[in-house]
Amino acid sequence: MTIPSSRSVPSRSGDPRERIERTAYELFSRHGTRAIGVDTLAGRAGVAKMTLYKHYRSKDDLVLAFLRRREELWTRTWLQNAVRDRSRKPAARLLGIFELFDSWFRKPDYEGCAFLKVLLEQSDPQHPVRTAVRGHLQAIRSLLVELAAEAGARHPARLAQQWQMLMMGCIVAAYAGERNAAREARKAGAFLLRAEGLRA
Structure with missing residues (x-):
């Protein structure tokens, strides 16, 4: 995809x-x-x-429209579908996120995560734009909880939290120039799976 x-x-x-x-x-x-x-x-x-x-x-209304489009194109159309198409095994799907990220990070026009950029730009915790970003991050977390539960994780919510932290961390690292960030994050993810008694 x-x-x-x-x-x-x-x-x-x-x-x-x-x-x-x-x-x-x-x-x-x-x-x-x-x-x-x-x-x-x-x-x-x-x-x-x-x-x-x-x-x-206002410009904020346009930013909100941008975030909705970004979520539709990236989260729903690309990430969710590509992850589920990658493997029949839920644990392998979790690791597959970092394999997808590796391809993304190596694109010449890699631009980082728009949601994380906007989150850092908007400091007011009550601002509608920041609220929209939190909603997006929660949607990602829900997907990860679902995958973790399907994989048989003992603590799906905790694993999803850790997985999302790895995802956000490697996105930022890649934006800073660490093009192997997704591969290193995948190694850390495999360790988390083993800690949950899971194998991809």
């Missing part, structure tokens, strides 16, 4: 709302949300600022 890419040039024709969302997806994925202003978004999308604000009351 192909890893989604943010590097697509928005079309200058068609629905303005779709052009705005495609442009936001590309720019926010690559540069984060704080570094990209409304003027840049409108200019790259080929729309007037008034048109942008007609569809989105």
Whole structure:
């Protein structure tokens, strides 16, 4: 299954709302949300600022739309499906996450995790954008709990927590230049599985 890419040039024709969302997806994925202003978004999308604000009351609303699209493309369409297609064994599916990450990290346009970037950019714990990111991370945790339970883990919730920490850690490490981060995380994951009495 192909890893989604943010590097697509928005079309200058068609629905303005779709052009705005495609442009936001590309720019926010690559540069984060704080570094990209409304003027840049409108200019790259080929729309007037008034048109942008007609569809989105604020930049935060556009960031939320970006996060929804990111979750749909990456979490639901790519990660969840690719993990389940990788093996029939749940424990192997858990390790398969890091195998998928290894391919992702080696892409020339690897840009890190948009959700972690946004989480670090938004310090207000009550902000709707930060709340949306927490919801995404919880969705990932739920998937991991499900896989851990299917694998027969004695403590599925604890294993899922540890697994997600490994996932987030290796994503950041790869963004810092450690391209073998997923392979090292896989080794640590295998140790966690053995501690639960599981084999992939």
